[in-house]
Amino acid sequence: MAAVSILETRGLTKAYGGVLANSDVNFKLAKGKVTALIGPNGAGKSTFVGMVSGRTEATSGQVFFEGQDISHLPAHKRMQLGLAYTFQITSIFPGLSVHENVALAARRKLGKNPEALEAKVQAVLTRVGIADRAEQIAGDLSYGHQRILEIAMGLAQDPHVFILDEPTQGLAESEVDDFIKLVRSLAGETTILLIEHNMKVVMETADFITVLDQGMVLAEGTPAEIHANADVQAAYLGSTPHA
Amino acid sequence: MTSSRKSTLLHLGVLALLVVLFFVLPPYHAGNLSRIMVLAIYAMGYNLLFGYTGLLSLGHAMFFAAGMYGFGLTLNLGGWPVPLAFVAGVVCAGALALVIGLLALRTAGVAFMIVTLMFAQTGYLVVLYFGTYTRGDEGFVIQQAQRMLGGFDLTSETGRYVTALILFAICFLGLARLVQTPFGRTLVAIRENEERTRMLGYDAGSHKLRALIISGAVSGVAGAAYALLFGYVGATFATVQYSIFPLLWVLLGGAGTTIGPLIGVFFMFYLIDTSSTYTNAYMLIAGVVLVLLTVFAPQGLAGELRKRVFKWLP
Secondary structure, three states: OOOOEEEEEEEEEEEEOOEEEEEEEEEEEEOOOEEEEEOOOOOOHHHHHHHHHOOOOOOEEEEEEOOEEOOOOOHHHHHHHOEEEEOOOOOOOOOOEHHHHHHHHHHHHHOOOHHHHHHHHHHHHHHHOOHHHOOOEHHHOOHHHHHHHHHHHHHOOOOOEEEEEOOOOOOOHHHHHHHHHHHHHHEOOEEEEEEOOOHHHHHHHOOEEEEEEOOEEEEEEOHHHHHHOHHHHHHOHHHOOOO | OOHHHHHHHHHHHHHHHHHHHHHHOOHHHHHHHHHHHHHHHHHHHHHHHHHHOOOOOOOOHHHHHHHHHHHHHHHHOOOOOHHHHHHHHHHHHHHHHHHHHHHHOOOOHHHHHHHHHHHHHHHHHHHHHOHHHHOOOOOEEOOHHHOEEOOEEOOOHHHHHHHHHHHHHHHHHHHHHHOOOHHHHHHHHHHHOHHHHHOOOOOHHHHHHHHHHHHHHHHHHHHHHHHHHHOEEOHHHHOOHHHHHHHHHHHHHOOOOOOHHHHHHHHHHHHHHHHHHHOOOHHHHHHHHHHHHHHHOOOHHHHHHHHHOOOOOO
């Protein structure tokens, strides 16, 4: 990749007992671009972003973020540096209002300035289209809206790198289209690392694609290159004819 | 009217009511209310950790007792003046909470309950072990002459009530303010979903430790105030029973609400007081009422009110 990288991993490896979930992953994330991480189930995608975000401890290898070695920082410190992460399995504050969910995400930076905080929360809620639900209890929202809320919580942090772990899983077709629009509108504003199974989303949003298979990087490139790659077709695309 | 204005009015209203009650209540009930306010401070300290942060401790008696003995021993054996001894009690409780927190917060859930229970049991045994100074189970009395503050007699009914009310007001307003700050909101977030809170970039561990220190120190205020106003320091207050009480009060009154602890203590106190005038089996009545409340008002009295009527209740 020619673009400047904002995040880089070197030799990142995770072993669960004798099983290698990731082995020796060298990866560069292009700044300001949308990069999709794809691969068959069990390819190690979630483990990989878990190690990048600090949720999962790496067995060996290093993670660099904006030139700084963050391999040994706890997750919350990495978030403070400008990473944001949305969970594969929806993780919100179900007992609190939608507004408070987003406010919690924004407050770490804007806690000392109530007006700016309020403006930020409103702006984010409007942007993802759930401003009219601000006072609802988050746990009462539909599944699709909870996914959107989680994305809103990521955006509210103004992340430098935004990691989305299967954000469209379980969303209706129309919601997926809205999501695609949202990700496109973020291009240039932030850097996105997207784990995604839905090939439509990948092909319509990603600038670059990295394919993981059996814990290793199988291929990297633009969507067109990946589409044409024979190895990828064999390992992944070949098994999903609708893609 | 905004919710924050309503809650300010509510808090000031509660305090105003407590002032008025002193003038209208017969001395017996005013005396009870002094005790209730002191115990409510203890319950509020507990509530910060349990109700707001979601950490269930079964060992808070050690912080109550640390405040009590920190105050009583420096006053009695050290001959310290009352204000200084009081501060010593609070500092003892806060410092103990720091040490316990560093160890116990490495655990969570049931393990946290057991670890705090064990530490509190250790605390009780320490009190007995140093019986030479603490007089063990028997305890010691703080003489009336020692319970003076600049010529103001803290053993009189008025002195007691005023002191209890001032201390209660400070803790009540202070904690009500604290839970509205970004720090307090983050504690609630930890209670709701700790993993998510951490992945929003908050240091959950340090937040929990700070919550425990404040909770311990406030419990220490209650312990020291109890010794000061009622003149007795004894190992009973370090027993497991005194760790369970604040849990019950907070559950009854409404965990995670600012007025819940006061309501819970008040309710429980008068439940036992009233039922014991009718029968010797008053604990049976108390037990049945507690069971009924848990079944029909699982969020406590203030919690149910918030759910059904006053959504703005802090």
